[in-house]
Amino acid sequence: MTTVDARGLSCPQPVLLSLGEMKKLGKGQIEVLVDTDTSKENVSRAAESQGWEVKQVQPEGEGYRIAIQKE
Amino acid sequence: MAAVKHVLATRWGIIGVGVFIGILAALLQKWGNPANMGICVACFDRDIAGALGLHRAAVVQYMRPEIIGFVLGSLAAAYLFKEFRPRAGSAPIVRFILGVFAMIGALVFLGCPWRALLRLAGGDGNAIFGLAGLIFGIWIGTLFLKAGYNLGRTSATHTSVGWLMPLVMAGFLFLMLVFPQIPEQPQSGVLFYSVKGPGSMHAPLIVSLVVGLAIGFLAQRSRFCTMGAFRDLILFKQIHLFSGLLALLVAAFVLNLILGQFNPGFAKQPVAHTMGLWNFAGMALAGLAFALAGGCPGRQLFMAGEGDGDAAVFVIGMIVGAGISHNFGMASSPDGIGPHGIAAVVAGLLACLFIGFTMRTKTV
Numbered sequence: 001m002t003t004v005d006a007r008g009l010s011c012p013q014p015v016l017l018s019l020g021e022m023k024k025l026g027k028g029q030i031e032v033l034v035d036t037d038t039s040k041e042n043v044s045r046a047a048e049s050q051g052w053e054v055k056q057v058q059p060e061g062e063g064y065r066i067a068i069q070k071e
Numbered sequence: 072m073a074a075v076k077h078v079l080a081t082r083w084g085i086i087g088v089g090v091f092i093g094i095l096a097a098l099l100q101k102w103g104n105p106a107n108m109g110i111c112v113a114c115f116d117r118d119i120a121g122a123l124g125l126h127r128a129a130v131v132q133y134m135r136p137e138i139i140g141f142v143l144g145s146l147a148a149a150y151l152f153k154e155f156r157p158r159a160g161s162a163p164i165v166r167f168i169l170g171v172f173a174m175i176g177a178l179v180f181l182g183c184p185w186r187a188l189l190r191l192a193g194g195d196g197n198a199i200f201g202l203a204g205l206i207f208g209i210w211i212g213t214l215f216l217k218a219g220y221n222l223g224r225t226s227a228t229h230t231s232v233g234w235l236m237p238l239v240m241a242g243f244l245f246l247m248l249v250f251p252q253i254p255e256q257p258q259s260g261v262l263f264y265s266v267k268g269p270g271s272m273h274a275p276l277i278v279s280l281v282v283g284l285a286i287g288f289l290a291q292r293s294r295f296c297t298m299g300a301f302r303d304l305i306l307f308k309q310i311h312l313f314s315g316l317l318a319l320l321v322a323a324f325v326l327n328l329i330l331g332q333f334n335p336g337f338a339k340q341p342v343a344h345t346m347g348l349w350n351f352a353g354m355a356l357a358g359l360a361f362a363l364a365g366g367c368p369g370r371q372l373f374m375a376g377e378g379d380g381d382a383a384v385f386v387i388g389m390i391v392g393a394g395i396s397h398n399f400g401m402a403s404s405p406d407g408i409g410p411h412g413i414a415a416v417v418a419g420l421l422a423c424l425f426i427g428f429t430m431r432t433k434t435v
Contacts, residue, residue, distance in 0.1 A: 008225045008226060009221065009224055010365040010381070011296075012216065012302065012303070012365075015307065016217075016306075035156065035158075035227075037152075037154050038294050045309070046307065046309070049307070049309065062227055
């Protein structure tokens with residue numbers, strides 16, 4: 001499982017990093033760590049726009065762990 | 072609570088917030104704010120710099136309660152929805168410099184992105200050059216972002232760090248109440264007040280403050296950002312934020328028509344000049360600085376309200392930038408650009424290019 005650590009990064013870095021990883025893998029599962037609600041929403045929105053499914057969003061520490069997946 | 076949170080973060084949510092801002096901006100003009108300047112974050116930060124005496128341009132001095140409301144409204148929303156996250160430490164000096172040059176660029180055009188939209192909605196054709204410049208500047212910014220530009224991570228910090236900007240704004244409000252405007256007087260205690268010009272035109276304090284609080288609250292929830300609107304459109308072909316921007320423009324336009332505030336043309340537009348090239352170049356500088364700093368001036372205020380100390384540094388950069396701009400003849404006036412406006416734009420672009428080219432840190 002690939003993990004993207006986007007904690008502490010400001011807009012639009014979390015989305016850029018996540019999209020880069022999605023492009024690289026093509027499909028599979030990625031976990032993205034973010035530390036703001038804005039980043040959580042932006043990453044989820046970007047994933048869905050690329051045909052990835054947001055499987056789970058879990059609070060973790062000061063932020064969230066977002067699991068996205070594409071079959 | 073969760074429902075409200077969800078609704079405002081949707082497409083219709085951000086459109087609703089755009090409509091709300093557009094309508095209230097047009098109404099604020101009706102209620103006393105300058106023409107095509109119902110809300111202008113750059114102009115209002117500049118007026119605040121004037122009220123504090125950081126510059127002595129007599130026509131643009133007023134402690135704008137809208138700005139105070141933006142930060143405090145955002146703070147309230149962030150606390151209510153448990154999103155207040157005190158954070159700081161991502162290259163603050165760079166954010167300060169970007170704030171300074173963003174303001175210098177915006178004052179060459181005479182407006183922030185919000186006002187560029189409001190000027191267009193009021194019929195000011197010069198705004199087209201400004202908006203084109205803004206998009207151009209943001210486009211350059213996206214090239215840097217694609218090439219790996221970033222200012223590094225923030226760190227979580229003391230709650231009180233996140234409180235500093237809201238407290239500064241509360242202090243400004245306190246000063247306004249202790250030293251209220253005296254009719255026809257240019258000064259009241261430590262605060263300066265314009266007796267003529269745009270700085271003398273304002274809605275009643277309580278109206279401005281309440282509107283500011285409401286917008287700050289809603290914009291924090293919806294993440295409304297004009298720079299992000301163009302950036303996401305260019306970078307990701309995403310229209311989420313852009314739909315909010317468009318809603319603001321259309322709502323303000325329709326209300327201007329209804330209120331008789333729509334006067335199409337280029338010459339003699341309120342608080343505007345007709346030098347197309349410099350309207351373009353000023354906003355190109357501002358757009359690039361916003362893109363490198365991760366938010367338009369409004370968004371920086373909302374982020375400062377939710378605890379982002381780096382956004383707060385950008386805001387202070389803008390206020391200081393307004394002082395520099397007016398003290399050293401860089402700001403435009405309705406007659407045209409200032410004597411040092413061109414030099415300032417060139418210096419600003421060079422500074423932004425230096426920042427964009429050299430600040431690429433590994434994030435993994």
